[in-house]
Amino acid sequence: MNDVAGKPFGRFVPLAVFAVLVAFFVVGLVWNQSHDASFVPSPLINKPAPAFNLPLLKQPAQSVSKASMLGQAYLLNVFASWCFACADEHPTLMAYRDRFGIPLIGYDYRDKPADALAWLGRHGDPYHEVITDESGITALDFGVYGAPETYLIDAKGIIRYKHIGPLTPAVIAKELQPRIDALERGGK
Amino acid sequence: MKRFAAALLAFSLTFSINAFAIDPLPFQSNAQRLRFQHLTSELRCMVCQDESLLASNADFAKQLRRQIFEQMQQGKSDKEIKHWLVARYSTFILYDPPLAPSTIALWFGTPAIFLVGAGVVIVLLRRRARPADTIAEESGEDW
Amino acid sequence: MTPELGQLALILALILSALQCVLPLTGAWKNSRPLMATGRSLAAGQFVFVALAFGILAWAFWINDFSVAYVAQNSNLTLPWYYRLAAVWGAHEGSLLLWMLILNLWTVALVALGGKLPEAFFARVIGVLGFVSFGFLLYMVTTSNPFVRILPAPPNGADLNPVLQDPGLTFHPPLLYMGYVGFSVAFAFAIASLLGGELKATWVRWARPWTNVAWGFLTVGIVAGSAWAYYELGWGGWWFWDPVENASFMPWLIGAALIHAQAITDKRGGLRAWTLLLSIFGFAFSLLGTFLVRSGLLTSVHAFAFAPTRGLFILVYLGVVIGGSLLLYALRAPKVTGGQPFALASRETLMVVGNLMLTVACAMVLLGTLYPLVGEALNIGRISVGPPYFGPLFLLLMTPLVLAMPFGPLSRWGKADLKVWARALVKIVALAVAAGIIGFVVGARSFYQLLGITASVWVMAGVALFAIKRWREAPAGKRYPFEMVGMMLAHFGVGVFIAGAILTRSMSVEQDVSMRPGSSVEVGAYAFQFRGVSETKGPNWLAEQGSVSITRDGKPVVVLHPQKRTYAGGQVQTEAAIQAGIFRDLYVSLGDRIGDGAWSLRVYDKPFVRWIWAGGILMMLGSFTVVLDRRFRLKRAVEPETTHAKPEPAPPGKLADDHA
Numbered sequence: 001m002n003d004v005a006g007k008p009f010g011r012f013v014p015l016a017v018f019a020v021l022v023a024f025f026v027v028g029l030v031w032n033q034s035h036d037a038s039f040v041p042s043p044l045i046n047k048p049a050p051a052f053n054l055p056l057l058k059q060p061a062q063s064v065s066k067a068s069m070l071g072q073a074y075l076l077n078v079f080a081s082w083c084f085a086c087a088d089e090h091p092t093l094m095a096y097r098d099r100f101g102i103p104l105i106g107y108d109y110r111d112k113p114a115d116a117l118a119w120l121g122r123h124g125d126p127y128h129e130v131i132t133d134e135s136g137i138t139a140l141d142f143g144v145y146g147a148p149e150t151y152l153i154d155a156k157g158i159i160r161y162k163h164i165g166p167l168t169p170a171v172i173a174k175e176l177q178p179r180i181d182a183l184e185r186g187g188k
Numbered sequence: 189m190k191r192f193a194a195a196l197l198a199f200s201l202t203f204s205i206n207a208f209a210i211d212p213l214p215f216q217s218n219a220q221r222l223r224f225q226h227l228t229s230e231l232r233c234m235v236c237q238d239e240s241l242l243a244s245n246a247d248f249a250k251q252l253r254r255q256i257f258e259q260m261q262q263g264k265s266d267k268e269i270k271h272w273l274v275a276r277y278s279t280f281i282l283y284d285p286p287l288a289p290s291t292i293a294l295w296f297g298t299p300a301i302f303l304v305g306a307g308v309v310i311v312l313l314r315r316r317a318r319p320a321d322t323i324a325e326e327s328g329e330d331w
Numbered sequence: 332m333t334p335e336l337g338q339l340a341l342i343l344a345l346i347l348s349a350l351q352c353v354l355p356l357t358g359a360w361k362n363s364r365p366l367m368a369t370g371r372s373l374a375a376g377q378f379v380f381v382a383l384a385f386g387i388l389a390w391a392f393w394i395n396d397f398s399v400a401y402v403a404q405n406s407n408l409t410l411p412w413y414y415r416l417a418a419v420w421g422a423h424e425g426s427l428l429l430w431m432l433i434l435n436l437w438t439v440a441l442v443a444l445g446g447k448l449p450e451a452f453f454a455r456v457i458g459v460l461g462f463v464s465f466g467f468l469l470y471m472v473t474t475s476n477p478f479v480r481i482l483p484a485p486p487n488g489a490d491l492n493p494v495l496q497d498p499g500l501t502f503h504p505p506l507l508y509m510g511y512v513g514f515s516v517a518f519a520f521a522i523a524s525l526l527g528g529e530l531k532a533t534w535v536r537w538a539r540p541w542t543n544v545a546w547g548f549l550t551v552g553i554v555a556g557s558a559w560a561y562y563e564l565g566w567g568g569w570w571f572w573d574p575v576e577n578a579s580f581m582p583w584l585i586g587a588a589l590i591h592a593q594a595i596t597d598k599r600g601g602l603r604a605w606t607l608l609l610s611i612f613g614f615a616f617s618l619l620g621t622f623l624v625r626s627g628l629l630t631s632v633h634a635f636a637f638a639p640t641r642g643l644f645i646l647v648y649l650g651v652v653i654g655g656s657l658l659l660y661a662l663r664a665p666k667v668t669g670g671q672p673f674a675l676a677s678r679e680t681l682m683v684v685g686n687l688m689l690t691v692a693c694a695m696v697l698l699g700t701l702y703p704l705v706g707e708a709l710n711i712g713r714i715s716v717g718p719p720y721f722g723p724l725f726l727l728l729m730t731p732l733v734l735a736m737p738f739g740p741l742s743r744w745g746k747a748d749l750k751v752w753a754r755a756l757v758k759i760v761a762l763a764v765a766a767g768i769i770g771f772v773v774g775a776r777s778f779y780q781l782l783g784i785t786a787s788v789w790v791m792a793g794v795a796l797f798a799i800k801r802w803r804e805a806p807a808g809k810r811y812p813f814e815m816v817g818m819m820l821a822h823f824g825v826g827v828f829i830a831g832a833i834l835t836r837s838m839s840v841e842q843d844v845s846m847r848p849g850s851s852v853e854v855g856a857y858a859f860q861f862r863g864v865s866e867t868k869g870p871n872w873l874a875e876q877g878s879v880s881i882t883r884d885g886k887p888v889v890v891l892h893p894q895k896r897t898y899a900g901g902q903v904q905t906e907a908a909i910q911a912g913i914f915r916d917l918y919v920s921l922g923d924r925i926g927d928g929a930w931s932l933r934v935y936d937k938p939f940v941r942w943i944w945a946g947g948i949l950m951m952l953g954s955f956t957v958v959l960d961r962r963f964r965l966k967r968a969v970e971p972e973t974t975h976a977k978p979e980p981a982p983p984g985k986l987a988d989d990h991a
Contacts, residue, residue, distance in 0.1 A: 011604075011660065011661040011662075011664055012661045014608060014611075014657045014660065014661075015654065015657040015658055015660075015661050018615075018653060018654060018657055019654070022646065022649070022654070024701065024704060024705060025622075025646050026646065027704075027707075027708035028704040028707065028708055029643060029646065031707050031708060040277065040278060040280045040713050041278060041712065042277075042278065043274065043276070043277070043278040044275075110247070110251075140251070140255060140276065142276075143276035143277050143278075145234040145235055145248050145277065146234075146235055209922075210843050210921075210922025210923070210931045210933045211843050211931065212844050212845040212925075212931050221842070225841065229718070230717065230719045232715045238573055238574070240717070243568075278713070279712075279714070279715075280712075280714065282715060283715050283716065283717025283718060283719050283720070284720060285714050285716060285720070289711075290706060290712055290714065291702075291714060293698075293702075293705070294698065294699065294702045294716065297695075297698045298694065298695040298698060298724055301694045301695070301698075302728070305687050305690065305691050309683055309684070312683075313675060313680060313683070316673070317673060317675040317677075318672045318673070318674060319674065320674035320676065320746050322672070323673070323745050323746045326744070329805075329809070330743050331814070
């Protein structure tokens with residue numbers, strides 16, 4: 001039998017197991033501080049974006065599809081007039097829309113077009129185009145489960161990054177912009 | 189005062205979503221209703237994360253319930269429906285995490301703990317237990 | 332001024348708790364009787380100040396003092412007085428205060444009843460409890476002060492979470508905490524024996540009544556929580572394997588194991604190290620439950636973010652208390668298990684197997700509850716673990732335990748008579764199969780229905796056979812000591828619970844329907860007719876109240892009135908209407924107005940659901956009954972061991988040898 005300080009080794013097993021447990025708790029507490037628990041990584045990252053074909057908010061007769069967007073990288077920002085957090089995010093989008101270097105497409109999610117238009121009229125319109133998904137059926141294919149969400153889609157139509165929750169200057173600087181820049185470099 | 193008002197708002201937001209879902213759907217048969225209840229009770233609502241899709245009253249859950257219902261009408265199996273969901277929301281939506289490298293410890297942990305425990309008990313009993321004929325029959329109270 | 336007095340009282344209690352830890356322990360170490368004696372008065376003083384703080388907070392709720400932030404957040408002017416009082420423990424700070432109050436109640440009870448324990452041992456127990464309460468009081472004073480003011484005071488408060496405005500949840504936390512905190516007594520006894528290097532395991536007998544009472548309270552606390560979830564959360568379930576429930580279930584499983592391990596150590600002298608370890612685990616899991624619920628680690632969906640310092644504090648506290656205890660255990664636990672010899676076929680063996688299954692079940696629940704956290708910590712993705720994991724594994728682990736249960740009491744200590752086992756097996760199998768056949772004839776067809784009937788009769792038959800055996804074999808007047816009656820009640824309760832849990836699961840019919848006034852729906856043998864919705868109001872809510880009349884074969888059964896309440900704070904809460912019965916509940920809850928007069932409703936027929944809680948209450952009664960046994964009446968501690976009555980652990984000499 002292994003002895004530690006003259007004591008049977010087995011006596012230390014509960015203490016060791018407990019120590020491992022506490023270590024996990026510490027990591028968990030730290031993780032909780034730096035992560036939003038409602039954030040669940042999307043399985044669609046680095047997979048082709050789902051096909052979509054949605055009308056424009058301002059010209060409902062025209063539509064935008066995945067195919068029509070091929071050839072350029074773009075950001076798809078899911079928002080809705082009923083979404084409180086979207087209003088929080090909105091000033092950031094207004095400030096950054098021209099700095100991303102790629103188009104920012106608004107994706108109006110489960111919303112009445114009239115409400116969305118009024119909302120954009122009130123807060124300002126940061127988007128280069130806005131498409132509407134009133135039923136939310138297409139959003140199911142994107143795995144949208146809460147607004148706001150932001151997708152980075154590359155020129156080949158592949159989803160490169162997804163952010164859940166409001167974009168903030170910090171998130172843009174740390175997570176989003178480097179990925180956009182990498183795409184731009186790779187594309188040229 | 190403003191902070192307090194914000195706290196109040198946060199409270200009411202939290203609790204207004206507590207109402208559970210009552211969602212009448214036109215099932216074709218009782219068997220299909222049971223199948224639906226079983227399937228959605230084993231799926232997690234992504235928005236209100238400690239509730240199942242069956243119980244949650246969130247808009248998101250309602251929409252997914254409709255979707256699952258429709259897929260059932262199209263004759264899709266539970267497996268196909270789960271596959272459809274996982275492709276969009278990751279295995280996080282399953283309360284029954286599939287066996288994968290990341291869940292080996294979860295699924296084999298309990299059998300492993302049981303085997304170790306049983307091993308210790310067997311060793312202990314073999315070492316400590318005496319043959320029955322060496323133990324004197326005690327007379328009197330056995331309690 | 333009064334709220335500040337409450338804070339002052341807490342600070343004074345904190346100081347007293349520090350003294351209650353240091354002085355008696357030093358006294359026991361230096362063998363100083365005056366120092367040891369301080370424990371009693373310090374514990375009493377601490378109780379007075381914590382009770383004062385509790386009273387002051389309750390008073391603040393009573394007079395609607397919204398300048399106290401905690402009151403403003405959890406009460407308002409229209410809240411009825413009884414819920415204003417229950418609101419004292421309706422949120423974080425107040426529940427900690429309740430936790431503290433109960434710890435002090437346990438300590439004071441121990442001071443009152445434990446006077447005959449050996450002086451040094453008793454001083455150590457009080458010292459350990461002082462340490463436990465010091466940690467909690469420090470936590471309250473530094474991070475969770477319930478007496479913080481907001482100025483200017485708002486004219487009205489928010490509201491008590493309407494989910495909590497219910498009698499079931501009024502009693503749930505105090506009962507649960509009685510259980511959680513009660514395990515601190517067994518824990519303190521174990522630590523005191525380790526500190527003092529007790530050679531004998533007599534402390535186990537002293538600890539047993541306390542463990543039984545704690546476990547009984549924990550059981551009924553869980554029952555109250557489960558019953559509350561059933562009728563208040565409105566989806567008719569009674570157990571969800573959610574992290575908060577699991578947090579209370581783990582100490583329950585350990586407590587059940589501990590009760591049996593203590594019995595072996597007390598009566599046969601064996602398993603001493605294991606009993607020590609379980610005593611530590613029982614309290615560790617109680618603290619862990621508090622940590623998991625209060626740190627927001629697992630219930631991160633709750634919108635109110637928890638201050639990270641709170642989680643960190645409890646974690647450090649947990650590390651010190653439990654880590655320290657386990658270190659003490661590693662260094663000082665008895666090396667070799669002593670006790671009287673036993674054969675492989677014996678009551679001891681069966682109880683050890685039961686202990687194994689309960690402990691593994693607890694480990695399984697812990698693993699599943701924490702696994703999502705592991706996934707996050709190791710960055711291998713977010714993982715959900717839910718009922719489809721816990722349910723089947725728990726059933727699997729409990730199967731051997733349930734099968735073995737009837738045979739434990741029927742076996743002798745030391746050596747079981749195999750012929751007795753064989754005869755009992757034949758009778759139990761016959762009874763269980765007969766019950767299954769009767770069930771089949773009456774109409775039970777599914778696998779689970781038959782399983783529920785046979786498994787519960789299996790357990791109940793074991794209890795009945797044991798009762799008959801005692802009646803035949805034991806002399807009149809000594810047939811059923813209280814300890815034995817308690818065991819029989821609790822084991823019978825397990826049988827009742829099994830019937831309830833499995834039959835409810837397999838026989839419930841649940842339907843969500845949309846109904847117009849006058850339309851009706853058939854559920855099982857019952858017809859539910861919807862008569863419409865009217866408005867009604869309560870002290871602090873307005874409600875839409877549905878009216879549903881239920882008939883069976885055209886004969887009226889009952890009219891139910893489910894409500895959908897809108898509380899003063901704007902929160903919406905459903906109140907299911909339930910016709911409760913011994914054999915079935917009929918359950919209706921009201922959903923939304925769908926349009927043109929139609930409403931969505933949920934209707935249930937839930938057979939045997941009451942048996943689940945009846946089983947739990949029987950277990951509680953059983954564990955309380957055990958305490959009445961003569962065995963636990965303390966004799967003068969100075970008396971030498973040998974003067975005790977007959978069935979005793981091994982002679983002292985032998986025990987001492989085992990420690991060598």
